[in-house]
Amino acid sequence: MSDENQNERVPPGQRLTRKWPVLHVGHPPTFDAARWSFEVFGSVEAPQKWDWNAFNALPMTKMTVDMHCVTTWSKLDMTWRGVPIREILKLVRPTSDARHIIAHCDGGYTTNVSMEVLDDDDVMLAVACDGEPLSVDHGFPMRLVVPKRYAWKSAKWLRKLEFSPQDKPGFWEVRGYHNEADPWKEERFG
Numbered sequence: 055m056s057d058e059n060q061n062e063r064v065p066p067g068q069r070l071t072r073k074w075p076v077l078h079v080g081h082p083p084t085f086d087a088a089r090w091s092f093e094v095f096g097s098v099e100a101p102q103k104w105d106w107n108a109f110n111a112l113p114m115t116k117m118t119v120d121m122h123c124v125t126t127w128s129k130l131d132m133t134w135r136g137v138p139i140r141e142i143l144k145l146v147r148p149t150s151d152a153r154h155i156i157a158h159c160d161g162g163y164t165t166n167v168s169m170e171v172l173d174d175d176d177v178m179l180a181v182a183c184d185g186e187p188l189s190v191d192h193g194f195p196m197r198l199v200v201p202k203r204y205a206w207k208s209a210k211w212l213r214k215l216e217f218s219p220q221d222k223p224g225f226w227e228v229r230g231y232h233n234e235a236d237p238w239k240e241e242r243f244g
């Protein structure tokens with residue numbers, strides 16, 4: 055990739071990294087396939103809960119996107135594999151009052167995105183990256199990937215998505231991070 059091209063893909067105030075840093079609060083959870091579930095609830099016509107086997111039977115695709123962390127690193131061309139969020143939206147059918155989505159993670163971390171941000175063709179429930187299953191540090195068994203927002207919106211160890219008429223700022227959003235988190239607008243802090 056030419057330098058010129060690269061600059062077009064690196065948002066203001068960001069620097070490229072080749073390594074994949076690990077960032078989270080607390081400790082990664084222990085995975086137990088017999089107990090794991092992924093649940094969608096709230097403002098949806100058909101709330102659903104998948105166990106590990108059922109989740110893995112959902113249609114999966116691959117996408118190659120860039121990752122931008124608010125701590126100023128950006129990593130280009132990460133190829134994720136997982137369930138496109140639009141597959142989930144088709145199944146649960148959000149009601150017309152569903153404006154906000156809250157991601158709930160194993161361990162208690164939460165983060166919020168608007169319906170407009172979630173309902174995009176590059177938002178994915180990922181199980182693998184660059185040809186490898188996710189490592190525990192990067193969100194195994196499953197994480198949300200929201201490439202158009204700073205990476206704190208890409209919830210690792212995702213267990214529940216809550217659809218709501220009300221916005222509910224998450225772990226970092228209540229601690230001063232920007233509610234929208236668009237890296238191209240440098241929406242770092244609120």
Ligand SMILES: Nc1nc2c(c(=O)[nH]1)N[C@H]1C(S)=C(S)[C@@H](COP(=O)(O)O)O[C@H]1N2
Nearest residue numbers: 075076077078079159163192205206209210
């Ligand atoms: N469950 C959970 N997900 C999380 C976090 C966290 O603390 N807990 N940290 C977020 C932050 S701040 C970032 S920058 C990315 C980092 O993802 P990575 O460790 O795979 O690079 O995960 C996000 N997802």
Ligand SMILES: [Mo]
Nearest residue numbers: 077123124206
């Ligand atoms: Mo972060």
